[in-house]
Amino acid sequence: MFPGATADREAASYVVVGAPLDATTTFQPGTRFGPDEIRRFARSFDDYDHQTAQHFTERGVHDAGDVRAWDDVAEYVDYLGGHLRDIVWDDAIPLVLGGEHTVTVPAVEAVDPDVFVCLDAHLDLREAYDGTEWSHACVTNHALDTAEKAIIIGARTGSEAEWERAAEADVTVVEPGAVDDWLADPPTFDDKTVYLSVDIDAADPGFAPGTGTMEPGGLTPRQLQRLVSAVAPAAGGFDVVEVNDRDEGQAAALAGKLLRTFVYQHAAGTATS
Numbered sequence: 001m002f003p004g005a006t007a008d009r010e011a012a013s014y015v016v017v018g019a020p021l022d023a024t025t026t027f028q029p030g031t032r033f034g035p036d037e038i039r040r041f042a043r044s045f046d047d048y049d050h051q052t053a054q055h056f057t058e059r060g061v062h063d064a065g066d067v068r069a070w071d072d073v074a075e076y077v078d079y080l081g082g083h084l085r086d087i088v089w090d091d092a093i094p095l096v097l098g099g100e101h102t103v104t105v106p107a108v109e110a111v112d113p114d115v116f117v118c119l120d121a122h123l124d125l126r127e128a129y130d131g132t133e134w135s136h137a138c139v140t141n142h143a144l145d146t147a148e149k150a151i152i153i154g155a156r157t158g159s160e161a162e163w164e165r166a167a168e169a170d171v172t173v174v175e176p177g178a179v180d181d182w183l184a185d186p187p188t189f190d191d192k193t194v195y196l197s198v199d200i201d202a203a204d205p206g207f208a209p210g211t212g213t214m215e216p217g218g219l220t221p222r223q224l225q226r227l228v229s230a231v232a233p234a235a236g237g238f239d240v241v242e243v244n245d246r247d248e249g250q251a252a253a254l255a256g257k258l259l260r261t262f263v264y265q266h267a268a269g270t271a272t273s
Helices: 030-042 073-089 100-109 136-141 158-166 176-184 221-234 250-272
Strands: 013-018 061-066 093-098 113-119 149-153 172-174 194-199 235-241
Touching: 013 030, 013 100, 030 235, 030 250, 061 100, 073 093, 073 100, 073 149, 073 235, 073 250, 093 100, 093 172, 093 250, 100 136, 100 194, 100 235, 113 136, 113 221, 136 149, 136 194, 149 158, 172 176, 176 221, 194 221, 194 250, 221 250
Parallel strands: 013 061, 013 093, 093 235, 113 149, 113 194, 149 172, 194 235
Antiparallel strands: none
16 A cells, blocks of 8 residues: 555545556566555655645545556556546546556546646657557657647657657657756646656656666756646646666655655645635
């Protein structure tokens, strides 16, 4: 169980779902261990958040456990989507623990947002990678089948074709050097619905080496927390993905902290809206 996620399912405002898919991960596999690693390294966090004056145990978070993964990615994505739609239909917020980034696709479809916000080192705008459209490198391309717009924050690499696609009107890229300026005047999103996805490789690998495709020149943990805080009040769903077991817990600890940040800031934002 994610520490502090003690609410009953029927009364929950937020539902944690582990999605340990590890089928298309490149370079360093191990995302099958991600959900358990995130839960494990979140045990050390205090229940009380001074910034928002909230207790995590009072936020109505339930941990529904993992949706066991298998090798047929398309079939698994469809099956996972059924679980996530049930959460949305119950007027709760899905909190997905990856697993490779492909698990974001059914979450986006379940929430059906206007805007897809993704913190990621990679553009993930490929139509296919390694012979499959269900690769973790195609996530934002899939998300744009549902969302009207994608905002990719922290991106610093991609193919030539991806950068050309990113120049189109429905994609905004905020490269690492521009993140502080973006945070100084973030969008309000008005009445638009948002889905927020965090690929842990958005962080510089010096802070989170436990991920499959490390890319130097990334974001700091503090920047990631500020980004999650800025977007959370408008979001109808959240995930943190691409965590593996190949470090000493740095990536998992950061992922768990970002999930808690999302819950605190979403709850604070919706209480005052």
